Amino acid sequence: MATELLRVNGISAGTEEKSILHSIDLSIGDGQAHVLMGPNGAGKSTLGRVIMGDPTYMITDGSLIFNGEDVTELAADKRSLAGIFLSYQAPVEVPGVPLYSFLRTITQMRPELKMTARQFRQRVGQISDQLELDQGFLMRELNVGFSGGEKKKVEMLQLLLLQPKLAILDETDSGLDIDALRIVSEGVNRYSAQGDRAVMLITHYTRILRYIEPTFVHVFVDGRIVDQGGRELADKLEAEGYEAYVKAASANA
Numbered sequence: 386m387a388t389e390l391l392r393v394n395g396i397s398a399g400t401e402e403k404s405i406l407h408s409i410d411l412s413i414g415d416g417q418a419h420v421l422m423g424p425n426g427a428g429k430s431t432l433g434r435v436i437m438g439d440p441t442y443m444i445t446d447g448s449l450i451f452n453g454e455d456v457t458e459l460a461a462d463k464r465s466l467a468g469i470f471l472s473y474q475a476p477v478e479v480p481g482v483p484l485y486s487f488l489r490t491i492t493q494m495r496p497e498l499k500m501t502a503r504q505f506r507q508r509v510g511q512i513s514d515q516l517e518l519d520q521g522f523l524m525r526e527l528n529v530g531f532s533g534g535e536k537k538k539v540e541m542l543q544l545l546l547l548q549p550k551l552a553i554l555d556e557t558d559s560g561l562d563i564d565a566l567r568i569v570s571e572g573v574n575r576y577s578a579q580g581d582r583a584v585m586l587i588t589h590y591t592r593i594l595r596y597i598e599p600t601f602v603h604v605f606v607d608g609r610i611v612d613q614g615g616r617e618l619a620d621k622l623e624a625e626g627y628e629a630y631v632k633a634a635s636a637n638a
């Protein structure tokens with residue numbers, strides 16, 4: 386049995402106006418890769434953001450236990466330091482901040498990642514090479530004018546540098562060409578291979594599952610988990626779509 390890293394315990398959440406997530410239960414263990422699939426608007430990104438501690442969303446019920454600690458009330462920056470990482474569906478552009486300085490700053494905030502300037506430079510260079518990201522990008526302003534694929538590689542660069550315990554990857558595979566998809570997937574696998582790490586992968590497409598072996602697949606509809614299974618469930622979804630689940634959900638509503 387894998388040691389439990391994250392427990393989502395009956396979480397209901399939403400904004401002031403709208404309740405989005407309804408009694409979500411999920412347990413993610415060390416070494417596992419959980420895949421969340423479901424139609425647009427199902428609440429997948431919201432769950433990722435609620436786990437990360439995005440203040441846009443209010444938790445109205447339930448709790449989040451991370452690494453044995455109740456983090457339900459913890460601010461996002463504290464959760465980040467505790468080892469939760471969220472790769473955004475649409476990474477923000479930050480004019481005026483070179484990628485290299487940004488990476489140096491977020492690394493220096495973590496005492497466990499103590500590196501000299503030289504070690505840092507080598508590490509960043511090594512990861513950039515693995516990701517086939519030209520090192521010229523390091524001096525450019527963070528994400529400004531980067532293509533979709535380049536932004537996703539920069540997210541992966543952060544992941545490989547920070548080595549969080551839980552990586553939530555929100556549609557990291559969307560908009561990638563086949564080479565970039567392989568490179569990014571290899572990055573995820575390189576991260577996972579280090580052992581006591583877990584991945585929550587939000588995706589629309591099974592093509593990334595050619596590279597990443599899912600421990601569990603969860604189907605998300607209307608703010609609820611409506612089915613779970615293994616890789617075969619992802620294949621079934623690819624073949625049949627979500628229609629049967631959506632119909633069942635609206636019949637129950």
Ligand code: ADP
Pocket residue numbers: 400403405423424425426427428429430431432441
């Ligand atoms: P998914 O990632 O599964 O496509 P989201 O989690 O982005 O779905 O959205 C779930 C639902 O919650 C959608 O109907 C969306 O419009 C709504 N929603 C998400 N965030 C907000 C917000 N900040 N304000 C209002 N509605 C939101």
Ligand code: MG
Pocket residue numbers: 429430431474555
């Ligand atoms: Mg989304």
